[in-house]
Amino acid sequence: MAVAHRTRHDGVMPVSVYLPVLFLIVVGSYLAWFRLDGLSERIRTGRWGLLLPILAVIYAAVSIPRYWFGFMVVSGACLIMLFRPRTATRLVPYGLLGLGLIEVVVARKASYGSIMFAGFQPPYLVAGAGGPGLAWFEALLCLAAGGWLFLRLRAPGSGLAEQTAHRLWQTRTSGILRGQEFLLLLPIVILLGLVAVHGAPGVALDVGAIAAALVMAFRFRLWAATLAAAGLLVIGGCGLHWAVTLGYGPGRWYGLAALGDHTFAYAGLQGLFLIALGLWLTPRVIGEQLGLPGKELAARAEQLTVRVETLTQTRSDAVDTAAAELRRIERDLHDGAQARLVALGMSLRAAEKLFKTSPEAALALVSEAKESSSKALTELRDLVRGIYPPVLADRGLADAVRALALDTPLHTVVDIDLPGEVEMPVGSAVYFAVAEILANAAKHSGARTIRIHLSHASETLRVQVTDDGAGGADPEQGTGLKGVERRLATFDGILAVSSPPGGPTIVVIEVPCASSSLKTSSC
Amino acid sequence: MRVVIAEDLFLLREGLVRLLQAHDFEIVAAVGTAPELLAALIDTKPDVGIVDVRLPPTNTDDGLRAAIAARKQRPGLPVLVLSQYVEQLYARELLADQQGGVGYLLKDRVFNDEAFAAAIRTVAAGGTVLDPEVVQKLLLKHTSTSPVTRLSPRERQVLALMAEGRSNAAIGQRLHITDKAVSKHAAGIFTKLDLPLSDDDNRRVLAVLAYLES
Numbered sequence: 125m126a127v128a129h130r131t132r133h134d135g136v137m138p139v140s141v142y143l144p145v146l147f148l149i150v151v152g153s154y155l156a157w158f159r160l161d162g163l164s165e166r167i168r169t170g171r172w173g174l175l176l177p178i179l180a181v182i183y184a185a186v187s188i189p190r191y192w193f194g195f196m197v198v199s200g201a202c203l204i205m206l207f208r209p210r211t212a213t214r215l216v217p218y219g220l221l222g223l224g225l226i227e228v229v230v231a232r233k234a235s236y237g238s239i240m241f242a243g244f245q246p247p248y249l250v251a252g253a254g255g256p257g258l259a260w261f262e263a264l265l266c267l268a269a270g271g272w273l274f275l276r277l278r279a280p281g282s283g284l285a286e287q288t289a290h291r292l293w294q295t296r297t298s299g300i301l302r303g304q305e306f307l308l309l310l311p312i313v314i315l316l317g318l319v320a321v322h323g324a325p326g327v328a329l330d331v332g333a334i335a336a337a338l339v340m341a342f343r344f345r346l347w348a349a350t351l352a353a354a355g356l357l358v359i360g361g362c363g364l365h366w367a368v369t370l371g372y373g374p375g376r377w378y379g380l381a382a383l384g385d386h387t388f389a390y391a392g393l394q395g396l397f398l399i400a401l402g403l404w405l406t407p408r409v410i411g412e413q414l415g416l417p418g419k420e421l422a423a424r425a426e427q428l429t430v431r432v433e434t435l436t437q438t439r440s441d442a443v444d445t446a447a448a449e450l451r452r453i454e455r456d457l458h459d460g461a462q463a464r465l466v467a468l469g470m471s472l473r474a475a476e477k478l479f480k481t482s483p484e485a486a487l488a489l490v491s492e493a494k495e496s497s498s499k500a501l502t503e504l505r506d507l508v509r510g511i512y513p514p515v516l517a518d519r520g521l522a523d524a525v526r527a528l529a530l531d532t533p534l535h536t537v538v539d540i541d542l543p544g545e546v547e548m549p550v551g552s553a554v555y556f557a558v559a560e561i562l563a564n565a566a567k568h569s570g571a572r573t574i575r576i577h578l579s580h581a582s583e584t585l586r587v588q589v590t591d592d593g594a595g596g597a598d599p600e601q602g603t604g605l606k607g608v609e610r611r612l613a614t615f616d617g618i619l620a621v622s623s624p625p626g627g628p629t630i631v632v633i634e635v636p637c638a639s640s641s642l643k644t645s646s647c
Numbered sequence: 648m649r650v651v652i653a654e655d656l657f658l659l660r661e662g663l664v665r666l667l668q669a670h671d672f673e674i675v676a677a678v679g680t681a682p683e684l685l686a687a688l689i690d691t692k693p694d695v696g697i698v699d700v701r702l703p704p705t706n707t708d709d710g711l712r713a714a715i716a717a718r719k720q721r722p723g724l725p726v727l728v729l730s731q732y733v734e735q736l737y738a739r740e741l742l743a744d745q746q747g748g749v750g751y752l753l754k755d756r757v758f759n760d761e762a763f764a765a766a767i768r769t770v771a772a773g774g775t776v777l778d779p780e781v782v783q784k785l786l787l788k789h790t791s792t793s794p795v796t797r798l799s800p801r802e803r804q805v806l807a808l809m810a811e812g813r814s815n816a817a818i819g820q821r822l823h824i825t826d827k828a829v830s831k832h833a834a835g836i837f838t839k840l841d842l843p844l845s846d847d848d849n850r851r852v853l854a855v856l857a858y859l860e861s
Contacts, residue, residue, distance in 0.1 A: 494758055501755050505732050514732050518700075518707040523736060530735040533787045 149202065172277055173212030177201040179219035217279045220270030224263050231259030309337045309352040350409045356402030363395025442614040445607070449511075456507050464500035468493045512552060521551040525558055525578055525587075532562045534574050534591075541579040550615050550637055554587060557608045557619065561589045561631045564604065569593025569629055585617075585637040588630065595627030648771060651693040652677040653684035653710055654729075655702050659754075663697065666757065670764040681709035688717040688724060695771040699754075700730040700737065711737055722746050725770045729754050733778045735785070739859050742775065747852035750776040750812065769812045775852045776812030785810070785858055795858055797839045805832040810855040 180201035184194025205212040275282050341348040475489035508514065516524040522542045529536035546554070558576065565574050571593030578587050599605045599621040609619045617635030650672045654660040657679075664674050676687040680703045688696050696717070702710040714726040727750030728741060741749045750770040756778065757763050766776045786807055798806065801822075808818045815829045822829075833851075840857045842850050 498755050498758060501731075509732065514701075515734050515736065519736075527734050527736040530739075531784055 149198070171213075172216050172273065173205045173209045175216045176205050176212045176219065179216065179223065182223060183219070213277055214279045217270050217274035217277060220266050220273060222270075224266030224270055227259055227263035227266060231263050309341050309348045309355070346409070346412055349405065350413065353402050353405040353409045356398045356405065360395045360398030360400075360402055363391050363398065365395075366391060438610075438613045438616075441610045445611060453507065453511065456503070460503040460507070461500045464496045464503070468496040468500070471496065513555060516551060516555050520545045521554060522578065524551070524555050525576060528555070528559055528562060529574075529576055532574065533566055534571060536562075537573060537575045539575070539577045543580065546580075546585055546637055550585065550617075550635055553611050553615060553617065554585065554633060554635060557612060557633050558587055558589065560604045560608050564597070565589070565591045565593065565629070568597065569595075569627070571627075571629075580637065583636060585633075585635045587633040589632075590628055590630045593627050593629055594625075595623045595629050596625040597621060597623035597629050599623075648695065648768070649673050649675045649691070649693045650767070651675055651684070651687045651691060651696040653679070653681075653687070653696065653702060653713075654699045655679045655706075659699075663757065666760050667697075667764070667767075670760065672764075672767070680704060681713040684710065685713045685717055688713070688726075689720055692721075695725040695727060695748075695767055697727050697729065697767065700728055708737070711740070715740060718744060718746065723748050723773065725773065726750070727752065727767055727770045727776070729757070733781050735781055735859065738777055738781050742852070742856050742859060745853060745856060747773045747775055747849060749852075751781065752776065752778045753780060766812055769814075773849075773852075774812055775810065775855045777810045777855065779811055782807045782810045794840050798836060802832050802836050802839070805829060806836055806854060806858055809833070809836075809851055810858055 177198060180198045181194075184197050201212070204215070273279070275286065337348070340351070471489045471493040475486040475493070478486040478489065513524060513527075515527045519527075522540045525540065526538055529538045545551070562574065562576075565571055569591045571591035573592050575590045576587070577590075578585075580586070599609075599619075605619065605621070612619055612633060612635060615635050615637075617633060620632045621629070622631075623629040648671075650667055652660060652663050652667070652674060654663060654677075660677055660679065664677050667674060675691045675693055676683075678684050678687055682704075684696070684698060684702065687693075696714065698710045698714045700708050700711045702713070711728060714728055718724050718726065722744065723746040725748035726741075728737070729752055730737075731754055733751060733753055738751050741751055748770055750766055752763075752766060756766070769776050786803070795803070795806075804822060805818055808821060813821070815826050815833065819826045819829045836854055837850050840854055842853050842857070
């Protein structure tokens with residue numbers, strides 16, 4: 125930070141004299157203490173604290189015309205840095221933010237041509253030659269660096285600030301409201317303050333307007349963005365107008381350019397830039413105000429379209445599967461149990477007739493009838509198992525899978541981690557899937573051991589079946605697994621097969637299954 | 648012999664009562680729900696309970712649960728469980744207490760009333776009677792880790808028939824070998840399965856259990 129020393133003021137020690145002295149004090153004491161045990165460690169832990177004396181020097185130069193006071197400030201900062209490094213670190217962000225605010229005041233003064241105040245020369249580049257543009261730049265730099273350090277070093281109060289910012293950020297909804305366009309309102313308000321408000325109340329008005337803009341930007345984003353668009357167009361237009369007509373006279377500033385002198389072209393450029401920004405923002409704001417679909421909505425619509433296609437496909441599959449199931453049940457009943465019951469009735473009727481004339485023949489027929497009823501029962505039992513396995517109805521999925529494992533002719537290891545019960549349709553689909561996988565493994569794999577792992581985690585029901593067989597299974601061949609896949613797809617479930625030649629074969633089923641559908645088991 | 652019957656379908660319950668009375672069983676209670684069954688099994692102290700797996704109130708496996716609960720209170724209380732379908736899982740649960748006096752049959756077996764009555768008597772005497780369908784599934788299982796694999800094919804046949812609750816004489820008849828040969832096979836089975844020396848009935852139960860867990 126360079127220091128201007130154009131003017132001397134009586135009773136004030138020249139900045140050029142005391143600054144190097146103070147700096148030597150800082151460096152000297154730092155080096156003197158550096159080698160002392162423990163201190164170097166402390167300083168290392170509070171590295172950012174080294175900035176504190178430098179800030180103190182600037183403060184001394186900026187705001188205090190009495191050199192003894194400046195000396196005290198700088199010495200105090202040095203002592204804090206050396207003996208309370210953590211405190212020094214925490215003070216640095218506040219020091220920077222304070223400097224930033226002071227420079228805002230200086231820049232405003234400079235903007236209105238009165239750079240002298242309180243009887244001394246503000247020792248900034250801008251005060252001498254740079255003009256308010258550089259003053260604003262310095263102010264923004266200090267505020268940005270201070271803000272960053274404030275959060276980075278977790279200075280006191282930073283937690284609260286972060287929480288507040290987070291809460292405000294959370295209110296974002298969609299479309300333009302998710303972007304940061306609304307933040308454009310802030311420079312508009314600041315520029316407006318510079319252009320329109322003169323004199324001492326200007327700072328207070330600025331602060332008030334910025335606060336109002338902040339509240340608006342975060343609570344009513346759409347209106348903030350709308351105002352920003354309008355502001356950009358109006359102020360940009362003004363800049364262009366002033367640049368062309370030079371109506372505002374020398375000594376007035378528009379943004380970073382002085383009006384009326386040879387830099388008026390910059391004002392024009394700034395105006396054009398603001399208008400361009402306004403033109404970019406306006407259609408977005410209008411689209412949002414009228415409720416036209418934005419990019420986000422379009423993407424969402426596409427997602428929904430894909431989802432609807434998937435649902436249509438799986439629903440059609442589900443309907444087909446259900447119809448085929450009903451057809452199979454009808455055929456099984458018609459050809460099986462029903463036919464046997466007819467035969468049974470006929471045998472009994474014939475036995476009834478033969479009972480008096482030929483009791484032995486009647487007995488043989490009754491025996492046949494008994495056989496028939498037994499077979500009908502067996503067929504009905506198999507049919508019921510295929511519709512909804514009784515053990516699944518009685519005990520739920522975990523025990524049904526255990527029962528399946530027991531009925532598998534191979535050695536099985538079952539590991540089940542299911543803290544409740546899944547919904548009936550999902551449980552049924554998963555049961556038949558596992559049954560099909562086990563049947564395939566028993567038939568084709570040549571495995572000795574099958575491991576079944578059933579678990580429920582992160583809203584997903586997962587079954588993994590691993591066999592130590594020869595591998596090389598192709599899920600594309602055979603209709604069994606395809607059918608299983610279709611049935612699982614109805615519940616957005618998936619089936620994956622890994623079966624390299626030489627094995628092992630791993631089949632994984634995953635079905636999304638919200639924990640709400642997991643009821644506490646009654647056992 | 649005093650019998651408790653639990654069956655929720657009225658027609659079947661009455662049929663069972665009539666069938667068992669014809670075979671000189673004394674029916675001390677015929678109930679239709681699991682809580683009634685549990686009370687009857689504990690209070691009337693029957694020689695054997697005949698229980699349908701599926702009973703009210705939940706119409707799932709309440710009968711089976713009630714039977715197992717009753718055997719917890721009265722260890723070894725003989726129960727013969729009937730069901731429209733058989734599961735190895737349920738057979739294991741019934742036999743898990745290693746007390747014997749357990750039967751598990753398909754309801755169809757009632758058709759053969761003599762065999763059914765014989766099964767009831769075997770169970771009442773502390774034996775084990777598993778449905779041939781359960782045993783059939785056990786025979787299909789060929790795992791390499793269980794001690795059952797040490798048995799010779801003949802011994803496995805004998806063990807399967809043992810699990811169905813048949814006596815040595817009946818096994819001999821079925822396999823066309825002498826009683827003595829059956830006894831020899833049985834002794835071989837007990838040795839190979841590392842079953843402790845105890846009375847024959849109990850060892851038969853343990854052998855069947857080892858078979859189930861193969």
